[in-house]
Amino acid sequence: MDSFAPTKEDKFSFGLWTVGNPGRDPFGDAVREPMDPCYIVQKLAEIGAWGVNLHDNDLVPFGASASERDRIVGDFRKAVDASGMVVPMATTNLFTHPVFKDGAFTANDPKVRAFALRKTMDAMDLGTELGASTFVFWGGREGAEADACRDPRDAVKRFRDAINFLCEYVRDQGHNLRFALEPKPNEPRGDIYFPTIGHMLHFITTLDHPDMVGVNPEVAHDTMAGLSFSQGVAQAMEAGKLYHIDLNAQKIGRYDQDLRFGSEDLKQAFLLVRLLEGTTGRPCYDGPRHFDAHAYRTEDEAGVWDFAAGCMRTYNILCERAKAFDADGEVQDLLKDQESWEIDPLLQSYSRDNASKIRGLDLDPAALSRRGLGYERLDQIMIEYILGVRG
Ligand code: GCO
Numbered sequence: 001m002d003s004f005a006p007t008k009e010d011k012f013s014f015g016l017w018t019v020g021n022p023g024r025d026p027f028g029d030a031v032r033e034p035m036d037p038c039y040i041v042q043k044l045a046e047i048g049a050w051g052v053n054l055h056d057n058d059l060v061p062f063g064a065s066a067s068e069r070d071r072i073v074g075d076f077r078k079a080v081d082a083s084g085m086v087v088p089m090a091t092t093n094l095f096t097h098p099v100f101k102d103g104a105f106t107a108n109d110p111k112v113r114a115f116a117l118r119k120t121m122d123a124m125d126l127g128t129e130l131g132a133s134t135f136v137f138w139g140g141r142e143g144a145e146a147d148a149c150r151d152p153r154d155a156v157k158r159f160r161d162a163i164n165f166l167c168e169y170v171r172d173q174g175h176n177l178r179f180a181l182e183p184k185p186n187e188p189r190g191d192i193y194f195p196t197i198g199h200m201l202h203f204i205t206t207l208d209h210p211d212m213v214g215v216n217p218e219v220a221h222d223t224m225a226g227l228s229f230s231q232g233v234a235q236a237m238e239a240g241k242l243y244h245i246d247l248n249a250q251k252i253g254r255y256d257q258d259l260r261f262g263s264e265d266l267k268q269a270f271l272l273v274r275l276l277e278g279t280t281g282r283p284c285y286d287g288p289r290h291f292d293a294h295a296y297r298t299e300d301e302a303g304v305w306d307f308a309a310g311c312m313r314t315y316n317i318l319c320e321r322a323k324a325f326d327a328d329g330e331v332q333d334l335l336k337d338q339e340s341w342e343i344d345p346l347l348q349s350y351s352r353d354n355a356s357k358i359r360g361l362d363l364d365p366a367a368l369s370r371r372g373l374g375y376e377r378l379d380q381i382m383i384e385y386i387l388g389v390r391g
Pocket residue numbers: 091092136137138140182184218246256292
């Protein structure tokens with residue numbers, strides 16, 4: 001038995017658009033044939049995935065009639081049930097159609113914003129019908145190149161109005177949906193509003209129903225901006241706002257690559273899996289481990305399934321590595337050394353008593369400065385775990 005083989009308990013999910021990506025890019029045409037959504041579900045189940053996610057138009061073509069929609073959704077529902085899969089997340093395509101060229105919820109034309117709201121309400125009904133409990137908002141076109149076209153404060157307000165409107169819609173319909181907002185700094189727009197996890201976390205605090213809304217961070221998006229993804233995700237977890245996650249790989253400073261999980265920056269991937277799986281003993285993330293990535297353009301269909309299996313396998317290998325690292329006695333000693341100071345409780349809240357005790361402490365900055373912290377050793381041990389030569 002291969003201990004890295006994915007199981008349903010791992011909660012791995014893929015979007016229809018990920019394994020279904022035909023390899024089109026801004027310079028070249030599709031290299032793979034479109035795959036039928038029902039076939040994708042069956043194949044994903046065979047390779048050990050747990051869930052499948054979708055944009056409305058990954059399943060139902062833009063402009064389909066009501067009867068066509070019902071037939072397509074009915075067939076898909078049967079395929080999902082027959083393969084033992086679930087649909088944990090759904091979302092709306094608010095970026096492909098030219099009507100969204102100036103944005104969707106933030107577009108200047110109220111008719112475009114109305115169309116975006118209507119399309120999203122329909123997509124929420126669709127997601128709910130398929131059993132989704134998370135609804136993702138990726139504002140791919142919510143941005144600008146000609147910044148003078150709108151005051152960014154209006155973009156923020158319009159986006160807030162839309163999310164508030166849709167929260168009320170969900171409550172009114174009795175849908176069981178939580179929202180996960182996905183930040184991205186750029187691409188396809190020159191600059192996208194709410195470019196980072198931090199921007200989104202603050203925005204959520206300004207909503208009418210902040211409890212219904214969290215974030216959906218993506219490895220590639222923070223990495224494009226040169227940020228530490230694991231630090232951003234940790235902040236979202238600390239705030240109780242990690243409702244969903246998009247896993248892939250990316251080189252800093254490049255175009256949006258959406259590479260196989262773990263195929264770039266193994267150290268960040270290790271730290272991320274360690275964080276999500278709580279291998280240090282802290283609470284773990286219990287939502288879908290969702291891969292938002294696609295196979296290289298060089299691949300045929302067999303390469304697509306190699307890609308998907310590789311995402312899950314690397315995740316499980318990194319999880320095993322992180323567990324071993326955190327169980328290592330030398331690692332524990334190095335970390336304990338940093339955390340064992342008895343004065344710590346004094347620092348956690350103000351009281352006159354704590355302030356006066358802190359004033360009375362024997363604190364010698366020169367001695368503190370001389371103390372080596374052992375982080376070189378700690379990091380080298382981590383590298384040796386990642387490289388598979390220790391533990
Ligand atoms: C991207 C985004 C998208 C979204 C998807 C779901 O960079 O294109 O990551 O893949 O995640 O639209 O909302």
